[in-house]
Amino acid sequence: MALQLFNTLSGKIEPLFASDGHALRFYCCGPTIYDYGHIGNFRTFLHVDVLRRTARLSGLALHHVMNITDVDDKIIRNAAASGKSIGEYSARFERAFFEDMDALGIERPEEIARATQNIPAMASLIERLAAQGIAYKTEDGSWYFRINRFPGYGKLSKKDLAGMEDGARVDLDEYDKDAARDFALWKAARPEEIASQAAWDTALGPGRPGWHIECSAMAMKYLGDSIDLHAGGEDLMFPHHENEIAQSEAASHKPFARHWFHVRFLLVEGKKMAKSEGNFFTLRDLLLKGYRASAIRFLLLSVPYRHQLNFTLDSLTESTNAVDRLRTFNRRIRNQAWPDQAPADDALLELIRKGDAGFTAALEDDLNTAEARAAVFDVLRAVNTAADQGNLSRMAAEQTLALLDKFDAIFAVLEDHDAEHTRAALAWAEAEDRLSQVAPEVLERFGAGSLTDAQIEALVAERTRAKQQRNFARADAIRKELLEKGILLEDSRQGVRWKRT
RNA sequence: GGCGCGGUACCCAAGUGGUAAGGGAGAGGUCUGCAAAACCUUUAUGCGCCGGUUCGAUCCCGGCCCGCGCCUCCA
Numbered sequence: 001m002a003l004q005l006f007n008t009l010s011g012k013i014e015p016l017f018a019s020d021g022h023a024l025r026f027y028c029c030g031p032t033i034y035d036y037g038h039i040g041n042f043r044t045f046l047h048v049d050v051l052r053r054t055a056r057l058s059g060l061a062l063h064h065v066m067n068i069t070d071v072d073d074k075i076i077r078n079a080a081a082s083g084k085s086i087g088e089y090s091a092r093f094e095r096a097f098f099e100d101m102d103a104l105g106i107e108r109p110e111e112i113a114r115a116t117q118n119i120p121a122m123a124s125l126i127e128r129l130a131a132q133g134i135a136y137k138t139e140d141g142s143w144y145f146r147i148n149r150f151p152g153y154g155k156l157s158k159k160d161l162a163g164m165e166d167g168a169r170v171d172l173d174e175y176d177k178d179a180a181r182d183f184a185l186w187k188a189a190r191p192e193e194i195a196s197q198a199a200w201d202t203a204l205g206p207g208r209p210g211w212h213i214e215c216s217a218m219a220m221k222y223l224g225d226s227i228d229l230h231a232g233g234e235d236l237m238f239p240h241h242e243n244e245i246a247q248s249e250a251a252s253h254k255p256f257a258r259h260w261f262h263v264r265f266l267l268v269e270g271k272k273m274a275k276s277e278g279n280f281f282t283l284r285d286l287l288l289k290g291y292r293a294s295a296i297r298f299l300l301l302s303v304p305y306r307h308q309l310n311f312t313l314d315s316l317t318e319s320t321n322a323v324d325r326l327r328t329f330n331r332r333i334r335n336q337a338w339p340d341q342a343p344a345d346d347a348l349l350e351l352i353r354k355g356d357a358g359f360t361a362a363l364e365d366d367l368n369t370a371e372a373r374a375a376v377f378d379v380l381r382a383v384n385t386a387a388d389q390g391n392l393s394r395m396a397a398e399q400t401l402a403l404l405d406k407f408d409a410i411f412a413v414l415e416d417h418d419a420e421h422t423r424a425a426l427a428w429a430e431a432e433d434r435l436s437q438v439a440p441e442v443l444e445r446f447g448a449g450s451l452t453d454a455q456i457e458a459l460v461a462e463r464t465r466a467k468q469q470r471n472f473a474r475a476d477a478i479r480k481e482l483l484e485k486g487i488l489l490e491d492s493r494q495g496v497r498w499k500r501t
Numbered sequence: 502g503g504c505g506c507g508g509u510a511c512c513c514a515a516g517u518g519g520u521a522a523g524g525g526a527g528a529g530g531u532c533u534g535c536a537a538a539a540c541c542u543u544u545a546u547g548c549g550c551c552g553g554u555u556c557g558a559u560c561c562c563g564g565c566c567c568g569c570g571c572c573u574c575c576a
Binding site for chain 1: 503504505506507512513514515516522523524525526532533534535536537538539540541568569570571572573574575576
């Protein structure tokens with residue numbers, strides 16, 4: 001069974017396929033690097049990541065391009081305010097963006113396309129539109145797209161142009177363009193933009209590209225006139241993606257993207273998480289409060305992409321516990337030797353097989369991550385029960401591990417890298433003089449003077465010796481001391497395990 | 502006003518025309534030197550409200566109430 005995915009354009013769930021028979025050519029609108037991203041931004045990239053991983057699970061090869069918008073009004077404004085060029089200003093936010101992507105376990109696309117490195121492609125696309133009279137230049141030297149020359153305008157967002165007549169919301173007199181809905185393709189250079197190195201000399205005249213033309217030009221340059229899939233947050237549907245369609249299809253006279261994928265918003269207290277609302281959390285905020293990167297990933301993926309997710313710190317704690325349970329289970333099954341034979345093995349093997357099939361089927365059914373998760377927990381409980389009763393065979397354990405590997409190829413939370421991401425966030429906070437934002441327990445557990453792994457191991461060994469001598473008072477004292485420093489011990493037949501809480 | 506989405510147990514959440522997955526939390530229990538982990542039991546005669554279709558609806562249709570998003574930069 002192939003991956004079935006909701007297509008915003010058709011309004012239906014449709015199979016996703018590579019039209020060239022080789023690789024899925026897909027484009028995802030990336031970040032504008034004027035500031036740190038918040039976790040609402042990353043929700044989109046996380047679900048695009050699951051889409052990537054599921055497509056691969058279904059046998060699709062990928063050619064995924066993501067843009068970086070490294071020139072825009074906010075970048076120009078902030079760069080000017082700090083006396084830097086736009087490149088100097090935005091570099092640190094691009095670095096931070098990829099650090100956050102890594103901490104959240106998001107795979108890199110096959111190609112990253114920076115707007116400022118693709119100006120010629122944008123200029124020539126505008127020239128193609130100008131040659132048809134669809135792009136026109138205004139007195140100040142800017143270029144606009146003439147919407148009434150593209151009859152399909154509104155087909156993606158299902159907007160009726162007749163209901164958006166000129167003058168309805170926009171005062172035409174403020175603009176030097178033919179119709180209020182016409183959107184900017186090229187913005188004529190202003191003096192301060194030349195100072196920030198945010199202007200380019202092209203046949204269109206000095207200036208910089210509009211946001212919409214960036215994506216059209218880069219998608220077509222890297223992936224061709226007609227692409228398989230285009231992804232982004234739901235807010236980009238209109239006008240951004242609508243404008244991309246208009247630009248690309250008006251220029252090429254071919255369908256631009258066959259399949260459109262939109263991820264719905266993350267809410268906070270019932271409202272959209274947004275910079276402008278001030279109700280946002282960055283990944284760094286949360287790591288410095290002591291939440292784990294894996295829990296954030298798991299929470300944001302647990303609600304399917306077509307539903308809004310109301311983010312709360314409580315739900316993040318729940319996710320932490322759920323990830324812990326999965327990790328404990330994974331360690332238990334992976335690190336123990338299981339007998340060749342076990343009673344009731346056929347029934348258990350069948351249950352695992354069903355769980356495995358259910359996991360894949362759920363993902364292939366429009367990326368139903370909630371149901372996929374549930375399939376794994378079903379197996380977890382049954383296998384733990386069998387293991388408790390001595391009824392887990394080596395074969396069943398291997399099948400279980402195969403499912404866990406498949407699960408982790410999508411969810412990517414079983415391997416514990418949380419401490420290193422928290423340490424990195426702490427180092428960043430120190431460098432940025434933001435230590436006041438760090439929760440005390442994070443400082444204690446991960447900051448200077450916190451226990452190293454070797455010190456922990458030594459204490460654990462000392463406690464084991466004390467236990468062997470039946471000096472339980474000393475053993476319990478060590479356990480208590482470690483727990484206060486965020487280290488939880490677990491005794492088992494296979495020895496003592498410890499983990500950070 | 503136009504377009505789109507949603508209202509399921511204490512919280513998060515899946516789902517189907519035939520009688521409610523899963524996670525978290527709470528309570529009780531088993532196991533263990535004690536813990537932790539794990540397991541067992543337990544928490545919706547009901548899926549926003551009112552009608553309709555049907556042998557039967559949480560799931561289909563109609564109306565209503567509530568919430569969110571887009572219609573302007575925005576993941």
